[in-house]
Amino acid sequence: MHDKLSDLIRILLKSESTIVSKDLANQLKVSARTIRNYVHEINGLSDSQIISANNTGYYITDRLAATELLRIKQEVGSHIPQNSEERFTYIIQKLLRNSSLDSFSLANELYISYTTLKRAINFINKRLNQWHLKIVSSHDQLSLSGKEYNKRQLFSYSIYRENTGNLLNSAYLEKSFGKETTDKLQTMIDQIIKKYDLQLNEFSYNNLLLHLLILVSRLSIGKTINQSSSPDRSKVGKYTIDLAKSIKKTFSANISASEIQEIDILFKSNANLYSEISNQKYFDKAFTKNIQLIISKVSNMYLVDLSSVKFIQPFSIHLYNLLFRLKHHQTLRNPIKINISNNFPLIYDIATYVAFQINKIWQVKVSEDEIAFIALHIGAEIERQKHNPEKLKAELIVPTYLNIREQVHDFFRRNFTKDITIVKETDETDNNSDFNSYDLIFIIMLQNEKSQTNQKYIQLSPFSLNKQKAKIQAAIDEASLQKKKNLFKKRSLPFFSNDLFWNIDTKTTKEKITKKIYLKMKSLGIVNTSFYSEILQRESMGSTAFNKIAIIHPMNYNSPQTKVAVLLSQQGIEWDDKLVNMVFIISISEEYKDVFRNMYENLMEFLSDEKTFAKVLNAQSIDEFYKDLLL
Structure with missing residues (x-):
């Protein structure tokens, strides 16, 4: 129950006579219609009619029930679901993670009566019709009945509505990792962005900050990753080298080559430099294949798409380092483990499933702290999809000689960043590549039969690219429209x-x-x-x-x-x-x-x-x- 509802109850309890809606609206600084909605919401919180109305205004009918609502509000705060929508989310999330729930225990958790719980279940079942699912009760045990695929559809719907935005809220990060550490890292990031003219929107900035905070928290307790291999310095961005030096100096931390590589991937995956990641081979084929297997299993189990390079590369290096730690019997404490498991239960459930798959593939046990780190990667990716679901994925097929690739990449970055993400650059058509992974494939100078028969392939000349802007934009507009239609078909x-x-x-x-x-x-x-x-x-x-x-x-x-x-x-x-x-x-x-x-x-x-x-x-x-x- 939010504060306005509590205030309305208190005003009416103090009054010895009825109060008209206009006066209530003035006191609460809302409209008269909102007052009517508040009354309806309050009465829905109890089995009895708490507030009634006559031709002279509103008054409290059941003072005992009204006082009890205020007591519950003071005792449990606002985190207990207080209306039909909040109860729908709470109960569905619990049923998706448990085979059954005890009715009386659930009613106690929600601070409602058994009768009110039954009404809530009836409301939820009406909503569940669209997924052909139903909550059934047997001997006061509640369970979700229906086909498994429909349950997965419901899970997917719920996961994308979970409030993952808090994971990337700077205030939340300050509270979780400490204001001093957060401020220092923000200052470093700001300096690097300004120096190298990098482009990061608010989401990408907070995502980068989150993962750097995780890395620094690991380093602060001496948990560095000393892999035998080191990254090719020629492939590591200068901005990465500068940031690593700043972190080392500010936090007196020893940063290994592997962690420099991790910082480099974080920067590139958040500053729209994805093609630089995809062109580098960080892991062997077996490891990459296992990552794809895990992503495929998550998709089949939860209908959640984690196939973006923006997720795969940062997650892969995190997992690579995690396996190294486990091999050497090291674990990391996660300062926000409890917050993640309590506030983002569905994301944590997916992370637990990923940990189960890791155990099957590599025969290692992943701790709850490490599961919470995996959940951070998943939550950040889901939040990214919410912020930018329409951006097109593109591949550039372009030769490397005479600096043509660099010129073409820079041209696309300057002119079409808001519409497309270049997720791969290559100098030859790979017949084994996943054609469906891309919305558009731009072929620069190379001849290819497919470019003449499939609208995904756009043939361009490497010369006078500015004169071909209209052609590129037309292809982008058509692909974007088709993507919107596919999403409309799925969602609407x-x-x-x-x-x-x-x-x-x-x-x-x-x-x-x-x-x-x-x-x-x-x-x-x-x-x-x-x-x-x-x-x-x-x-x-x-x-x-x-x-x-x-x-x-x-x-x-x-x-x-x-x-x-x-x-x-x-x-x-x-x-x-x-x-x-x-x-x-x-x-x-x-x-x-x-x-x-x-x-x-x-x-x-x-x-x-x-x-x-x-x-x-x-x-x-x-x-x-x-x-x-x-x-």
């Missing part, structure tokens, strides 16, 4: 259905079709009674019609389900001062509010193409609509 299509699809050939009005669609959605239990007035309120603020399309939605996210109703009209519908041929009415639930913006933007982008618009307008079913929209 479940929100469309035949029950909410119409293609009409009769004349109608904005008011009639809006009311018709609302009533249909309400009959299916998709929206609340207030939904119609909410979308009218949104319409009154400004037209939702653009370029023959109207996308209607409320301003809040309180619908029971997220769904998209689709209405097509060849004749067109008068919409304020415009004529529209497509109407989308979208209901948005709290759990999918982050999906809405992408869905909205994708629909507008896909339908901005005149040919696509014309094809979609003729669709006679939702299946035809999908097909024509995503061609």
